[in-house]
Amino acid sequence: MLTAIHPKLPMRDKTATKDFYIDQLGFRVFGNADFDDYLMVEKDHIQIHFFAFRDLDPMENYGQVYIRTDDIDNLYKSCAANGLVHPNGPLEMKPWGQREFSLLDPDNNLLTFGQAI
Structure with missing residues (x-):
């Protein structure tokens, strides 16, 4: 039986990644061990893990995560107020029945954050 998924995404700079997810998105560090090349963050029931990839070219990174929410409007307002929403990813209704927005x-x-409507 599958019970959860914790995506692993690349990061070039652990401090920058940690600051973004904690200070900008409201996640917190998960776990009590600090590994130089690994980071785990969580918010509500979501965990995202990161592995060091110092030579990553961000323009060639295709890491993606789709996160479902039950409060898309407030999440969007918070992200938009902090200037986080991608210019091509505003909150909108999609043909597949989801309200979504995206950020990098x-x-x-x-x-990408989505809520079924």
């Missing part, structure tokens, strides 16, 4: 983290990992 410091390494160009795409985070």
Whole structure:
């Protein structure tokens, strides 16, 4: 039986990634061990893991995560107020029955947030 998924995304700079997810998106560090080349963050029931990839070219990074939410409007307002929403990813209704918006983290990992309507 599958019970959860924790995507692993590349990061060039652990401090920058940590600051973005904690200070900008409201995640917190998960776990009590600090590994130089690995980071785990969580918010509500979502965990995202990151592995060091110092030579990553952000313009060639195709890391993507789709995160479902039950409060898309407030999440969008918070992200928009902090200037995080991607110019091509505003909140909109999609033909597949989801309201979605997207943003990019410091390494160009795409985070898409969606709520079924």
